[in-house]
Amino acid sequence: MDKGTLRAIRIVVKGRVQGVGFRYWTRSLAKSLKVKGWVRNLADYSVEIFAEADTETLGEFVYALKHEHPYARVESLNSEEVRVRGYKDFIIEN
Numbered sequence: 001m002d003k004g005t006l007r008a009i010r011i012v013v014k015g016r017v018q019g020v021g022f023r024y025w026t027r028s029l030a031k032s033l034k035v036k037g038w039v040r041n042l043a044d045y046s047v048e049i050f051a052e053a054d055t056e057t058l059g060e061f062v063y064a065l066k067h068e069h070p071y072a073r074v075e076s077l078n079s080e081e082v083r084v085r086g087y088k089d090f091i092i093e094n
Contacts, residue, residue: 004054008037008084011049013065015075018045022072023092026065030090035061040093052087 013022018041026039026049035057037050051061066074 006052006084007055007058008050008052008082009058009062009079010082011051011062011065011077011079012042012046013049013074013077014044014046016071016073017047017069020069020071022047022069025069025072027090027092029061029064029068033057033061036087036090038087038091038093050082050085050087051090052084 023039023041026047029035030037030039030051033053035051035053037052039047039049042048049065051058053061062077062079066077
């Protein structure tokens with residue numbers, strides 16, 4: 001896949017990711033990278049993310065989610081490829 005090919009992934013992040021501003025930070029990160037989709041808290045205290053971008057950008061996004069939030073502690077991050085839906089923005093759901 002080349003840089004311009006749009007892909008979509010569903011990500012579940014577990015660890016200390018609720019109560020630390022993780023969703024708001026994720027939205028800011030996504031907007032800065034021009035990633036489209038959404039982020040939301042789940043009942044089990046994990047965070048779910050749907051992200052659309054090219055392959056290179058998604059790699060940068062996932063790396064930052066794992067390593068760059070100042071207060072979160074990511075214990076696991078699982079992602080799977082899903083169907084592109086054509087989102088126009090990145091929002092916080094809930």
